[in-house]
Amino acid sequence: MESNAKLTQEIVDSLFSFSELGFQEFETQRYLTKILEDNGFTVETNISGLPSSWWATWGSGSPVIALGSDVDGIPKSSQLPGVAYREPMIEGAPGHGEGHNSGQAVNITAALAVKEIMEREGMPGTIVLWPGIAEEVLGSKAWFARDGRFNGIDAVLFSHVSSNMRVGWGQTTGTGLVSVEYTFDGVAAHGAGDPWRGRSALDAVELTNIGWNFRREHLHPLGRSHYVIVDGGDQPNVVPSKATVWYFVREITAEKIRSNFATLQRIAEGAAMMTDTTVNRRIVGAAYPRHFNRPIAEAMDKNIQAVGLPEWTEDDQTYARALQKLMEADEITGLATELPGIATPLEEPQSGGSDDIGDVSWNVPTITLRFPSNVDNLQFHHWSSSMAMATPIAHKGATAGAKVMAATMLDLLQQPELVNDAWRYFKEEQSAGEVYESFVGPNDEPPIEKNAAIMDEYRDRLRELYYDPERYDTYLEQLGINYPQLVKPTQP
Structure with missing residues (x-):
């Protein structure tokens, strides 16, 4: 993993620079599938009718181990990385406000290392x-599961960015x-x-919203519901003949x-x-409640204990504390130094929150590795959660996660x-008393x-900012960031 840390960094930084939203992850698809094809993987695209999807396979025989991680960004979360102040790279553009640019770096680096070992040792497996x-809109994994993509797979190891390194089992x-x-x-x-x-x-x-908002008063406290009006009409002097609300x-x-x-x-x-109107509904996404596998989680936890957390530098800790102060966190703790x-x-x-990995977890034994590539006490689905995601913090955390994954x-x-x-x-335990539907x-x-x-609207402007690893060692270098850049430079 250490010898492949450069590849890990390049994947993290490249996906950060693409800043693609869900269903539109085409540059991400092109970039990642090329890496995999160049390393001998067979790649399919357009899985379950999702044009930006892909499915890469190498090896033969059992066990079949599937590695997954999310790749999409968050609307309006564009943010310059490595600085400790608000500075959109492109005003109003999307960004990686949950850090989904890092998980595939964990998985691919781990997979390539294990592939090398399997080839050297003559080990069977896929x-x-x-x-x-x-x-972010729960738009793919339930479709993958519905269409049988996980049939014949023995285990799914999923990865997701966090501020510490952890795995769990059971209902999360x-x-x-x-x-x-x-x-x-x-x-x-x-x-x-x-x-x-x-x-x-x-x-x-509006009447639907009124009715549901009154009903929400009587939901159980563990329930949540929220909505946006996607289409409210064209202009005030035309009675809207079509309108859409999304829940x-x-x-x-x-x-x-x-x-x-x-x-x-x-x-x-x-x-x-x-209102004497007609209504049609469309399922936009779904996520089944998650349940993770105990034996695999316990095996992974032993590897987490063996690998441990990255060795953070004082620059890393200074930057993390600066972000927590910027976001007025209740506690200024810096980066984690102890495993939970x-x-x-x-x-x-x-x-x-929800994650459609739940649908996968009810089709095949599944766990999620949380790896330490972000800073605690920030705000998810927000530009602050993208600030560390193309810095040494993200790079080191992804390398540590790749070691555990491998x-x-x-x-x-x-x-x-x-x-x-x-x-x-x-x-015998997870599925006892519950049938997945x-x-x-x-x-x-x-x-x-x-x-x-x-x-x-934004892709051409984003393309001008894509990371070029042939010219720059890191994306911070390409952007001219003196990490950790705590104060905004004064304009000449």
Whole structure:
């Protein structure tokens, strides 16, 4: 891993510079699949009708180990890395405000090292690498699972950026969800001349929101729901003939998600009745509640303890503390220096975010490695979470994560009993009393048009900022950042 640290850094910095949103990760696809093809992997694209997706395979025989990580960015989170002040690279543009530019560096570097060992030792087994496309809108993994992409895979090792290094088993903190759009169709009319002839689709959207917002008062505290109006009409003097609202409906269990979703559906149908409009719904994304595999997590935790955290420099710690001060964190702790230990099931469930790795976890034994490439006490889905993601902090954290990932792959390759134990846990303990049924139906298609207009607006300007590893050692060097740059330079 140390000898491949340069490749890790280049992947982290390159994906950071691409800044692509979900369903539009085409430069990311081109760049990563070339690395894999150059190293002997067979690559498929357009998996499950997702044009920016890919599926890379090398080797033969069992076990089949699949490595996954997300690749998409966050809208309006463009931010200069390595500085401790707000400075968009391009005002209004997307950026990596959750650090999804780092996970594939962990996976690919680990996979290439293990591939080399397998070739040298004549070890059987198959390595699969795949991306979480559009994770920020939960837009791919449920479709991959629905279409059988994980059939025949023995274990999935997923990676996700964090501020420390950890793995867990059982039900994790957070929720599952259904992501759904309701589109109402009405009748246009002149807003002043003959409004009585119109049937406002926007009225139906607003009535749906009113009904659901009153109902949210009575949701269980572990539930969450939020929305945006995607289309509210064209101009005030035209009664809107079409309008769309987009909801996330989150809960701890699949049963409660379905119950809340059914309530929202009735409210939308009632709003259509009240306005004499019609309503159609579209599933935009889905995430089943997560459950991670105990035997694989315990094996990975041993590797985490063996690898440990990176050796942070004083510059790294100074920068981390500066970011925490910038974001007015409750505690100014700097970078983690102690491992938290394996995460075990909570006595009481805790609400929070969602991840469609949950759908994968109910199809094949799965774990998620949290690796230390970001700074604690910042704000996710926010420009602050991108500030460290093309710095030595991200590079060192990804290299440490790759060591753990590679070691765990070797455990699975050399210990058939670990694979057997993982499947025993999956079938006898995880699946006891619960039957997985995806929230995505057989005819639901992924919303691949999402974010296309935004990327069309910014891609040419972003392309001018793409990292060039042939000319610059790091992206910070290319940008002229004197890391850690704590104060904004004065303009001449």
